[in-house]
Amino acid sequence: xxxxxxxxxxxxxxxxxxxxxxxxxxxxxxxxxxxxxxxxxxxxxxxxxxxxxxxxxxxxxxxxxxxxxxxxxxxxxxxxxxxxxxxxxxxxxxxxxxxxxxxxxxxxxxxxxxxxxxxxxxxxxxxxxxxxxxxxxxxxxxxxxxxxxxxxxxxxxxxxxxxxxxxxxxxxxxxxxxxxxxxxxxxxxxxxxxxxxxxxxxxxxxxxxxx
Amino acid sequence: xxxxxxxxxxxxxxxxxxxxxxxxxxxxxxxxxxxxxxxxxxxxxxxxxxxxxxxxxxxxxxxxxxxxxxxxxxxxxxxxxxxxxxxxxxxxxxxxxxxxxxxxxxxxxxxxxxxxxxxxxxxxxxxxxxxxxxxxxxxxxxxxxxxxxxxxxxxxxxxxxxxxxxxxxxxxxxxxxxxxxxxxxxxxxxxxxxxxxxxxxxxxxxxxxxxxxxxxxxxxxxxxxxxxxxxxxxxxxxxxxxxxxxxxxxxxxxxxxxxxxxxxxxxxxxxxxxxxxxxxxxxxxxxxxxxxxxxxxxxxxxxxxxxxxxxxxxxxxxxxxxxxxxxxxxxxxxxxxxxxxxxxxxxxxxxxxxxxxxxxxxxxxxxxxxxxxxxxxxxxxxxxxxxxxxxxxxxxxxxxxxxxxxxxxxxxxxxxxxxxxxxxxxxxxx
Numbered sequence: 102x103x104x105x106x107x108x109x110x111x112x113x114x115x116x117x118x119x120x121x122x123x124x125x126x127x128x129x130x131x132x133x134x135x136x137x138x139x140x141x142x143x144x145x146x147x148x149x150x151x152x153x154x155x156x157x158x159x160x161x162x163x164x165x166x167x168x169x170x171x172x173x174x175x176x177x178x179x180x181x182x183x184x185x186x187x188x189x190x191x192x193x194x195x196x197x198x199x200x201x202x203x204x205x206x207x208x209x210x211x212x213x214x215x216x217x218x219x220x221x222x223x224x225x226x227x228x229x230x231x232x233x234x235x236x237x238x239x240x241x242x243x244x245x246x247x248x249x250x251x252x253x254x255x256x257x258x259x260x261x262x263x264x265x266x267x268x269x270x271x272x273x274x275x276x277x278x279x280x281x282x283x284x285x286x287x288x289x290x291x292x293x294x295x296x297x298x299x300x301x302x303x304x305x306x307x308x309x310x311x312x
Numbered sequence: 313x314x315x316x317x318x319x320x321x322x323x324x325x326x327x328x329x330x331x332x333x334x335x336x337x338x339x340x341x342x343x344x345x346x347x348x349x350x351x352x353x354x355x356x357x358x359x360x361x362x363x364x365x366x367x368x369x370x371x372x373x374x375x376x377x378x379x380x381x382x383x384x385x386x387x388x389x390x391x392x393x394x395x396x397x398x399x400x401x402x403x404x405x406x407x408x409x410x411x412x413x414x415x416x417x418x419x420x421x422x423x424x425x426x427x428x429x430x431x432x433x434x435x436x437x438x439x440x441x442x443x444x445x446x447x448x449x450x451x452x453x454x455x456x457x458x459x460x461x462x463x464x465x466x467x468x469x470x471x472x473x474x475x476x477x478x479x480x481x482x483x484x485x486x487x488x489x490x491x492x493x494x495x496x497x498x499x500x501x502x503x504x505x506x507x508x509x510x511x512x513x514x515x516x517x518x519x520x521x522x523x524x525x526x527x528x529x530x531x532x533x534x535x536x537x538x539x540x541x542x543x544x545x546x547x548x549x550x551x552x553x554x555x556x557x558x559x560x561x562x563x564x565x566x567x568x569x570x571x572x573x574x575x576x577x578x579x580x581x582x583x584x585x586x587x588x589x590x591x592x593x594x595x596x597x598x599x600x601x602x603x604x605x606x607x608x609x610x611x612x613x614x615x616x617x618x619x620x621x622x623x624x625x626x627x628x629x630x631x632x633x634x635x636x637x638x639x640x641x642x643x644x645x646x647x648x649x650x651x652x653x654x655x656x657x658x659x660x661x662x663x664x665x666x667x668x669x670x671x672x673x674x675x676x677x678x679x680x681x682x683x684x685x686x687x688x689x690x691x692x693x694x695x696x697x698x699x700x701x702x703x704x705x706x707x708x709x710x711x712x713x714x715x716x717x718x719x720x721x722x723x724x725x726x727x728x729x730x731x732x733x734x735x736x737x738x739x740x741x742x
Contacts (some may be wrong), residue, residue, distance in 0.1 A: 121476055131556060153708050159509075174380075174385050174388075174389075176380055176381070177381040177382045177512035177514070177515070178382075178512070179382045179384040179385060180382045180383055180481065180482050180510050180512060181510040181511075181512075182384070182414075182511075183383075183384050183482065183483055183510070184482070184483045184508075184509070184510040186413075186414050187413075187483040187666065209392060209393075212388065212389065212392045212394060217384075217388065219414060298386060
């Protein structure tokens with residue numbers, strides 16, 4: 102299979118000798134963009150620019166003329182890039198996705214992390230590799246953060262609903278707070294469900310019974 | 313027979329049984345999982361029906377349908393083995409065989425997922441301008457609409473206004489080629505007279521409402537959504553351009569197909585039954601409810617009912633158009649991968665300068681369509697062995713411009729079109 106990625110035998114180009122790589126990050130989520138840009142800057146990449154959804158993608162990329170483009174797989178604007186590469190090919194400015202059978206592990210890691218990268222043909226492999234690896238690790242770090250945040254939110258919401266369920270039980274059964282919680286726990290254990298789920302059921306049932 | 317799960321590890325895939333006998337009744341043994349990528353559009357119907365109405369199960373398959381947001385992702389996740397097969401645009405396997413695009417990993421199609429669904433929608437202000445200038449009363453056919461658009465473009469150019477911005481969904485798409493075909497028939501050069509851009513289907517109605525684009529060509533239900541929101545006017549449908557034009561296909565990863573030949577055959581049998589089911593008007597209610605689920609397309613069921621009935625508003629004023637066969641999932645050999653249609657797609661790629669013409673190129677392009685696998689799965693009578701025919705020569709199946717397409721003479725066909733952007737052959741010769 103013929104691949105678009107540069108081979109070692111590619112003759113030197115301007116991109117190989119210039120010290121700074123221009124990296125475009127197409128990212129709608131400001132937090133993830135910041136995490137990624139920080140990582141790239143720590144890695145010595147200073148010419149990093151974030152393009153968000155409010156920008157005209159083609160115009161910005163044309164002005165910036167990046168060596169590497171990083172974009173999340175969940176971003177539908179990947180198809181816009183595809184069209185741009187078609188058009189730019191006519192203007193002999195080839196941009197290609199980083200695909201190389203030798204780097205199969207890295208490609209799979211990238212796909213799993215939900216990140217894709219495009220590079221100008223002729224760029225040295227090791228330089229691109231460092232950037233793509235950084236993008237992968239930062240995408241994964243953001244994912245972890247997001248999961249932690251979701252878990253915290255769910256826990257907070259769970260606590261709130263347990264408080265409400267306790268209140269309902271105390272009112273309807275004329276019992277104390279500790280007894281109310283004991284009831285919830287008991288139901289949780291016998292039904293093998295989370296206390297917060299049982300509490301949610303109590304709250305829902307109560308709202309249905311209310312007039 | 314050896315019943316095994318589809319291996320996730322491609323290295324172990326080579327041990328899969330390839331030629332097991334096929335039992336007549338429901339398959340025994342554990343279900344084989346097939347991972348299927350799709351983009352939320354109405355023509356994912358056959359895959360959804362196969363997964364939800366028992367057609368896959370009957371063949372001992374479990375379809376793991378995974379929704380995705382872009383055609384680039386479909387292509388790449390197929391290439392990187394996250395999908396075994398996928399809902400794809402018919403030109404995508406052709407482009408992949410020709411090594412076009414930024415990740416030209418080869419795929420092929422043994423089964424088409426249906427015809428129809430596309431339409432061209434222009435913004436309401438643009439249509440009004442056309443109507444004023446050309447004296448349209450709304451009843452005109454698509455060619456008259458294209459000519460009226462040409463008149464508006466000329467007037468705008470004379471007034472020094474910037475070119476209109478028209479969107480489609482992917483460079484290798486029926487939408488790109490149909491939009492261009494229609495414009496050119498009306499005397500518009502899509503590479504010189506307008507700016508062509510890409511807008512992902514779910515954003516088309518917003519983009520036209522915001523004035524970011526002046527029109528688009530996209531599959532259902534997005535045209536209808538733009539009309540119902542009062543921001544778009546449908547000026548042409550696929551039927552006006554070429555009724556038989558192939559739309560979506562089942563794209564298959566070659567290494568998966570090689571290691572899972574029997575599973576692929578079963579999948580084709582399941583999809584064949586599902587496609588027949590989707591064509592039955594009695595099933596359209598159930599199908600609409602399924603498509604409406606958030607896991608699939610996630611739009612109101614009533615929208616799908618309207619589209620499947622082939623009778624829907626094309627204008628915010630409520631003008632209704634009846635389009636028989638607007639969506640065909642099986643009838644008229646809609647699932648058969650005609651190699652002549654792969655040739656037609658190749659001809660469009662040549663016409664618009666995506667690839668230079670060559671006889672070898674035409675052969676490579678045709679290899680993306682695999683009627684041999686279709687026939688192996690469904691029987692020798694399922695379609696002709698060469699899968700070649702003159703396209704668009706039936707009375708009810710004509711092209712908007714240029715007449716029938718003979719796959720044996722692509723150059724002569726293209727010479728019939730005054731507007732094209734093909735690379736002159738002399739400059740591409742070695």
